Ligand SMILES: [Mg+2]
């Protein structure tokens with residue numbers, strides 16, 4: 001298996017639980033998914049570059065300001081940082097669907113930016129998400145894309161498997177129960193003799 005050295009993560013449903021109503025609007029609504037910080041810490045310790053790519057249309061819909069979003073990301077960075085985790089970049093799309101921007105997933109703009117800012121080649125870059133839009137965005141960006149069953153992940157997996165969504169399939173997509181399990185698979189290639 002590929003030794004991934006840059007892991008780009010969706011936020012809601014991968015790192016943290018989605019808030020009631022769908023959007024984390026205040027820091028008090030931030031709740032880490034069990035094992036997610038451990039997974040980040042394990043990957044950071046292995047020298048893996050970590051980025052976040054997240055749709056936050058709550059900004060474009062007028063539900064919160066950029067400053068509020070930044071407060072939430074400060075909390076996320078602070079809590080992860082206490083475990084030795086540093087995010088190389090946090091990329092967000094603040095637009096609502098009507099904006100017609102190029103960054104909102106399923107378009108690959110956020111992921112492409114994370115890749116462009118990184119010295120690590122595409123083939124060693126992995127995207128992990130929980131929604132169909134994540135799978136489409138990762139694929140459109142031309143990188144390996146995995147699905148976790150947290151957040152929307154279980155529904156995403158089911159709707160693809162039962163054919164209720166046609167434009168995505170699970171070819172080449174590895175599916176894990178959560179980020180902790182996905183990280184274990186990534187790290188299994190980092191142990192032992194260093195090879196490329
Ligand atoms: Mg998500």
Ligand SMILES: [Zn+2]
Pocket residue numbers: 093094095101102103104
């Ligand atoms: Zn956008």
